[in-house]
Amino acid sequence: MMLKSKVAVQVISSGMLPEDTLMLGEAQMKQLRIPQGQHITLRFGSFSRNVKAIPIAKFEGIRVSQSLAKKMGIHQNATLGVRYKEDTSSVVLGPLIGVLVSRDYPNMPEKPFGSISMFCRELAQACAEQGAYVYFFTPNQLGDMASVSGWVFAGGWKKTSMPMPDVVNNRITSRKMESRPSVQHFLKEVKLQHTSVVFNEKFLDKAEVFDALKKDETVARYLPESHLLRNYTMLNAMCSRYSSVFLKPIRGSLGKGIIRITRAESNKGYLAMFATASGSRKQMFNTLEKLFSTISTKMKTIRYQIQQGLQLIEIQKRPVDFRALVQKNAKGKWAITSIVARTAGDQHFVSNLARGGTLSTAAEAIGKSNLQNGINKHEASVRLRQAALHIAKGVDAQIPAHFGELGIDLAMDTNGRVWLLEVNSKPSKNDNTPLNDNKIRPSVLALIQYSRFLSGF
Incomplete structure (x- = not known):
């Protein structure tokens, strides 16, 4: 039997209360x-x-000595979930959430985590309000498996020794860093030794996602035809089937390195558009062979996914796509936190914000677009939501790793059909919505609720 509630933890001077x-x-x-x-x-x-538990009349909460609080990593009075486990006679406080981030900047006390510092602070603030405790740590702070040197927010950012957490949210944003032996060892051992739960365990790559989802009937209909580009025969087959195709680096992000190939209108040659940071660069080729020989030099270092080109909805000739943030909720079920539309910037065919795109609500963008077939905004929005949930469940079912949140990029063609562009297991934390009036964003709240679900608080 486990009763759950929240309790205020008071830290009092060690002279007044023995540590045990x-x-x-x-x-x-x-x-x-x-x-x-x-x-x-x-x-x-x-x-x-x-410890020995002593009751106090007319008092609500828990009192612990300063020295005990220090060993627990609790810096000041905190409100935490509490439960009593009869079978082991233990009072359990929590959840204790550890967020593994790529790097910290100890000499920047105001922004110790660079561009995600605001998110980290917001999460710390939300945990304080919600009865959870969070700290942030990097791969460089992994020592023995007994404790970890982490950052907590207590009136300001402080570094302190923390116990291993109940839940680890892997927010490492570099593939290279995530594959380090020390990081892989930590992720494995924290589960084995401390029964911690790790979510968003790993990066996804495009080929892996598409191959896995092809096996899922509910999701297969959202997948544009795509293959690993191995040779000229494959490029030729796809270019003869579709008027345009996209080559996407398997491990790319932010739309970097995408190439769009379109058959010229007079059927004389092919136009390749290369996405670069400053805009798109065009190049004409008389034959597909010539185009392929240009790409094949890139293929020595980059693996491409070749994908059917889609006739996406546009606003004033600018393609639109959608980013859905799908998160697991307090019951451990997938739910949609937000869907935003991204319209490509002037010189770009990639809608990424890093490339000058603009954000709007999905309904707004659909309303302004060249969507045909009399589909209304509401119906189109419902289709996007349905697709995002189906895809999240498909990833869960088909890919052997634990995810708690996914950024799902979707597109809609002019006939109102929804297509999957890609799934991101590290959805960005520095650009989704501005902080308004110190209100905690739903995306941050969902992280805490899911962590509570995972740890039984």
């Missing part, structure tokens, strides 16, 4: 069925300590 004593409100001890005056185990993440 826990003071608890009398009503709470009764409610949680904690035996009085007996030795029990206090747990917080991987931290555990035998």
Whole structure:
């Protein structure tokens, strides 16, 4: 039997309370069925300590000594979830969430995590309000598997030694860093030794996602025809089937390195458009062979996915696509947090914001677009939401890794059919919506609720 509630943890000076004593409100001890005056185990993440629980009348909360709080990594009074596990006689506080980020800048106390510092602070603030505790750490801070040097927000950012968390959210944004042996070892051991749950365990690559989703009947209809580009025969087959095709680097991000190939109108040759940081560069080729020989030099270092070109909806000749943020909720089920439309910038055929695109709501963009067949905004929005949920469930079912949030890029063609462009297991935290009036964003709240679900709080 586990009763759940939240409790305020008061840290009081060590001279007034021995380290091995826990003071608890009398009503709470009764409610949680904690035996009085007996030795029990206090747990917080991987931290555990035998303590004696003493009831206090007319008091709500838990009191711990400063030295005990320091060992737990709790800096000041915090509100945490609490439960009593009868089978092990332990009072468990939490959830303790560890967010693994790519890097920190200790000499920038205001922005120790670069561009995601605002997100980190928002998550820390939301945890304080929601009764959870979060710290942030990087691959360089992984030591022995007993504790980790992490950042907590307590009136400002502080670095401190923390127990291993109940839940690890992997926010590493570099593939190279994620594949480091030390990181892989940590992710494996934290699950084995501390039964921590890790979500968003790994990067996805386009070929892996498309190959896995082809096997799923509900999702296969959203997939444009795509293959790993191996040779000229494949390029020729795809170019004769479709009037335009896209070559996408398997490990690309931010639309870098995408090439669009279109058959020239007079059937005389092929036009290749290369996405570059400053706009798109065009090049005409008389024959597909010549085009292929240009690309084949790139293919020595880059693996491409070749994909059927789509007749996407446009606003004033600028292609539009959609980014859906899909997250698991308090019940552990996929739900849609937001869908935004991204319209390509003037000189670009890639709609990424990093390339001068603009954001709007999905309904707004659909309303202004050249969508045909009399499909209304509402119906089109419903199709996008349905597709995003089907795809998230498909990724979960077909790819052997644990995900708690996915950024799903979708497109809609002029007939109103929805297509999957790509799935991102590290959805960006620095560009989705501006912080307004200190309100916690739903995307941040969802992370905490799912962490609570995973850890049983």
